[in-house]
Each structure stands twice: as C-alpha cells, then as structure tokens.
Amino acid sequence: AMCRLEHPVFLLQLLLLPLILLPGVSSQSASFPVYNCSDGSSPAYFTPTETQFGLRLEISEAVPTCHVLIRNNLLTSAYYYIRVNGSLKSTYTRLSLSTNHGSGGEFVASLTSSNDTVYRAFATPGNSLYAILSSSLPSPFYNELIMLDIEAVHGCPSWWVSYNNKCFGSARPDASGTTFNTALGACRQVRANLALSFDSSSALKSAISSSGWSSLTKVWLGAADSSSGVYFLDANKFLVSSSGSLKFYSSSSSSSGCSTGSCRCVIYRFNSYYRENCWKDLRYLCSSSIGGESEFHNLTTLDRTLSSKKSSSSFFSFPYWSIGLIIGGLTVLAVFGTRMAFYHRAVAAQRRRETAGTGAGTRSDLPPAPPGSYPVQQQHPPPPPLQQPAAYDNSSFNYPNTAAAGAPMPPAYNACYMPPPGTAASAPTDADLGDKPPPYEAAAGMPSQPMPPPEGNN
Structure with a gap:
C-alpha cells in the first residue's frame, strides 16, 4: 500500500514543480497569484489577466531596492485598487506607487513609517501600476516586507x-478611527470623497454592514454645517424632511456641548445624523462614481462655493441689481451717443467737402487718376481765363481848351493816346504826333531809360 501511494504523490510533485520554479510568481494560491519584484535597474514586468493578484516587495541589507511594473492592456476600462498588508519598520524605508516607471508616471502614493498606519488603500487612475520599495541607506538595518x-x-x-x-x-x-480631515485624505487615496450625494440611509447601512461594523457605529459623512444650513461637501443641499430619508438633529447626546462653529462635521449613527467635533477619531465611509472620482471636496471648497453663491445671489437682490441695471443702461447710452456724434460730424464734413468742390465749378472732363496712385489728391478747378481790360472811360478827363490857350498842348506824360470822342479808333499819324516821338517810345537802338519830363510841365 505504501508503494502504491508513492506514485501518485510523485506524480503530483512533478506537476507542481513548474509552478514552483516559475520565475517572479509565488505558488501561494492557484487562483490568487503573487508576483515578485526585481532588484535590478529595470523593474520586473508582468501583464496579469486575473482580476485579483498580489505583489511581494522585500528588501534587505544585500538588496536595498525592489520594484515591479504591472500593466494589463486588456482591462482598458478598469483601474487597480490596492490594499497594503504589513508595515514599515525603518524611517529610511519608503514605498512609492505610481502609474509608470520613470518620469512619465503619474504619482499615486508614498508611504513611510509615519503614515503607513493611516493610509492603507490606494487606487490608480488607470490599468498600470509601478511599485518600488527602497531604503535611503546603502545597507538597510532591517529586512522589510510589504x-x-x-x-x-x-x-x-x-x-x-x-x-x-x-x-x-x-x-x-x-482602522479604529481618525479625524474628519484625515478621513478626507484616506478617501481621496482611493479616488473617492467622504460619503455624499445619497438620499437614503439604506446605502449607509449596507456599507457599514459590509465593512463588518456594528449598526451603532458612528461614521464620518461628507457633509457639514454652515451659516446657510447643512450641505454636502460638493455644495448640494443636505435634505431635511420629515417624510424624507434624511434628518438632521442640531443637538443630541453625541454632540452635547458643541456649537455650530466648532462642531460642524456631520456623522451618521443608527438612522440619525448629528453634528460632531471634527477632531474626534471616528470611522468613515467613502463614496465614488463608477471608475473613481476626478474631483475632490473638503470644508474649504464647500465654504468657497457657498460664499460665491451667496455673493452672486445678493448682487441680484434689491437694490444692487437695480443699481447695476441703471449703470449698465447709462453706459450703453453714453457709448451710443458718442458713436452717433462722431457719425454726424463725419457726415457734415463730407457735405462741406462736396460743397467746396462744386462751388467754384468742377471739371468733369478731367481724366481719371492713374491706377495705383494712392492716395488720390483732390482735383482743383483751373483759374478763370484772362480777360481783356475794359476800355478806359475818358469822360472824367478835363481836356485843356486849346482854342483858349492859342497853342496845342502835348499829351500827358506817359499817357496812352486816346482818340477824340466821336472819331474812329485808329492809330495816330505823324501829323497827330508832331515832330517828336511819343514819350512812351524809346528811340531805335537806344536802351530803355526814364524819360525827362516834357517841356512846359515843370
């Protein structure tokens, strides 16, 4: 019988030997494989197809660094949810999580011995995870296993x-419990907010039961009191209705001695909601959309959003909205009036230019300006043609009475010859001029020079 049993056992060992010797994978469980890290310059690389698996990170005095890269291109719509088992012993040891090896990866978390008891779960933004366990000392004092x-x-x-x-x-x-702000950070590590946007306590009851807690457990929720009332941290109203699923009690045995300002954080306990001191250590519930959240809320963002809403609503209340409306209307009228004034001035200037161009007569027969001669200068009308001077009116001259004087008188100095009235206009003859040339003519071949005054006119 002993010999008969040895053969099946031997065959079973032969079947398990390849799984034991498979590099990088531990044989703890066939349905829950565990992948090991690498101490080389390049991380161990795996593409698991399982929905659940483990990573073993271990360093020692001989191996100060151990890292691994996990990626599954088939799970494009999934992300990795990570739970940490174990704790760090040395203050020089650090566990870092990101989405890729090198500078191109997105940061996920960093754990040391000072915070590994607070944050124990994380979530990646995609289907890739790079984990590295390292020590800042060249030879760590402790063997670390995570x-x-x-x-x-x-x-x-x-x-x-x-x-x-x-x-x-x-x-x-x-976890036994943590403060309100620490609970906010813990939820954010798993791409979630403190529980908000729920309209029924049934979701909270189910989450408390699924976590293994008592139904009387007090848990932090993503809601807080403010001067405008109780709101979720995303600034949605925390419903208060006698017939609804939510109730809020401003005072209770669990929040005795608290005022609205010092105890504004909201807790849930056995179908009831209370104000509580935000610095108390309590358990908490998170909430997230399918696939994780991308926007995270806290008390500061709540107060800022409510203040912005209050400012915008107070502006539209009387008398601010009416003053704003009047100022806006006056501004529009001033702009419109200015534009109309400039328009009328331009029209008047154009009309004046047209009137100036047509007042002295325009030359419509002028050829057009040659192409490309920009800017074209305004065409000015030519001056009027020269006209002959009008005949000089001699009626005002007082001719001397030659008969009375007894002798003819020469013409006035430099005066043009004018025929006697009633006679035909003809050039004077030598008989008319006498022996002397007219004083206004220079002798032939002589330079022009001033003439002496005629005799008898001194």
Missing part, C-alpha cells in the same frame, strides 16, 4: 456596495 493585494476594478471594489451608480465603502475597515 504585500500588496491588488484588484482590477470595473465597478465597485470588493466590500463596497453600489447604490444609484455610486460606490459606498471604507478605505480601511480595520
């Missing part, structure tokens, strides 16, 4: 519940 449980998530992560296309759950169900 196990990462990784899940390729298409909908909601394991132990989370789905409600109205939202996922509700805790980033660390085993």
Whole structure:
C-alpha cells in the first residue's frame, strides 16, 4: 500500500514543480497569484489577466531596492485598487506607487513609517501600476516586507456596495478611527470623497454592514454645517424632511456641548445624523462614481462655493441689481451717443467737402487718376481765363481848351493816346504826333531809360 501511494504523490510533485520554479510568481494560491519584484535597474514586468493578484516587495541589507511594473492592456476600462498588508519598520524605508516607471508616471502614493498606519488603500487612475520599495541607506538595518493585494476594478471594489451608480465603502475597515480631515485624505487615496450625494440611509447601512461594523457605529459623512444650513461637501443641499430619508438633529447626546462653529462635521449613527467635533477619531465611509472620482471636496471648497453663491445671489437682490441695471443702461447710452456724434460730424464734413468742390465749378472732363496712385489728391478747378481790360472811360478827363490857350498842348506824360470822342479808333499819324516821338517810345537802338519830363510841365 505504501508503494502504491508513492506514485501518485510523485506524480503530483512533478506537476507542481513548474509552478514552483516559475520565475517572479509565488505558488501561494492557484487562483490568487503573487508576483515578485526585481532588484535590478529595470523593474520586473508582468501583464496579469486575473482580476485579483498580489505583489511581494522585500528588501534587505544585500538588496536595498525592489520594484515591479504591472500593466494589463486588456482591462482598458478598469483601474487597480490596492490594499497594503504589513508595515514599515525603518524611517529610511519608503514605498512609492505610481502609474509608470520613470518620469512619465503619474504619482499615486508614498508611504513611510509615519503614515503607513493611516493610509492603507490606494487606487490608480488607470490599468498600470509601478511599485518600488527602497531604503535611503546603502545597507538597510532591517529586512522589510510589504504585500500588496491588488484588484482590477470595473465597478465597485470588493466590500463596497453600489447604490444609484455610486460606490459606498471604507478605505480601511480595520482602522479604529481618525479625524474628519484625515478621513478626507484616506478617501481621496482611493479616488473617492467622504460619503455624499445619497438620499437614503439604506446605502449607509449596507456599507457599514459590509465593512463588518456594528449598526451603532458612528461614521464620518461628507457633509457639514454652515451659516446657510447643512450641505454636502460638493455644495448640494443636505435634505431635511420629515417624510424624507434624511434628518438632521442640531443637538443630541453625541454632540452635547458643541456649537455650530466648532462642531460642524456631520456623522451618521443608527438612522440619525448629528453634528460632531471634527477632531474626534471616528470611522468613515467613502463614496465614488463608477471608475473613481476626478474631483475632490473638503470644508474649504464647500465654504468657497457657498460664499460665491451667496455673493452672486445678493448682487441680484434689491437694490444692487437695480443699481447695476441703471449703470449698465447709462453706459450703453453714453457709448451710443458718442458713436452717433462722431457719425454726424463725419457726415457734415463730407457735405462741406462736396460743397467746396462744386462751388467754384468742377471739371468733369478731367481724366481719371492713374491706377495705383494712392492716395488720390483732390482735383482743383483751373483759374478763370484772362480777360481783356475794359476800355478806359475818358469822360472824367478835363481836356485843356486849346482854342483858349492859342497853342496845342502835348499829351500827358506817359499817357496812352486816346482818340477824340466821336472819331474812329485808329492809330495816330505823324501829323497827330508832331515832330517828336511819343514819350512812351524809346528811340531805335537806344536802351530803355526814364524819360525827362516834357517841356512846359515843370
């Protein structure tokens, strides 16, 4: 019988030997493979097709760095949800998570011995994960071992519940409790917000039960009190209705001694909602859209959004909106009036130019300006033609009475010859001029010079 049993056992060992010797993969479980890291310059690279698997990161005095790169191109619509098992011993050891090896990767998280007890779950923005465990010392004092449980998530992560296309759950169900702000950071590490945008306590009850907590557990929610009332952190109103699913009690045994200003954070406990001191250590519930959130909220963003809404609403209340309307109307009228004044001035200037061009007569027969002669100068009319001077009126002259004087008188100095009235206009003859040439003519061949005054006119 012993010999008969040895053959099946031997055959089973032969079948398991390739799995044991397979590089980079541990044989802890056939349905949950564990991949090992590499201490070389390049990380160990794997493309797992399983939806759940593990990563083993270990360093020692001889191996100060260990890293691995996981990528699955078949899971394009999924992301990796990571849960950390184990804790770091040395302050010089760091666990870093990103989406790729090198400078091109997107940062996901960084764990040290100071914060690894607070943040225990993370989520990548895509289907790629690069993990490196390293020590800043060339020879670490301690052997460090970290196990990462990784899940390729298409909908909601394991132990989370789905409600109205939202996922509700805790980033660390085993945690005893943390403050409100720390809970905000823990939810953000898994690409979620503190639980918000729910209209029924059934989602909270299911999430608390799925986390393994008591139904009387107090948990932080993504809501807070403000001067305008109770709101979710995304600035949506926290519903208060006697017939609805949500209620808010401003005072209770769990929030005794709290005022609105100091205890503004909202908790859920057994179908009721209370104000609570934000610095208390309580468990918390997160919520995210399918595939993770891309926008995250906190108390600061809530106050800023509510203040912006209040400012915009107060502006449109009387009398601010009426003053703004009057100022806007006056501005429009001033702009319109200025434009109309410039328009009328331009029209008047154009009319004056047209009138100036036609007043002295325009030359329509002028040839057009040659092409390309820009700017074209304005054409001015030519001056009027020269006209002959009018005949000189001699009626005003007082001719001397030659008969009375007894002797003829020469013409006036430099005076033009004018025929006697009533006679035909003809050139004077030698008899008319006498022996002397007229004083206005120079002798032939003599230069022109002033003539002496005639005799008898001294």
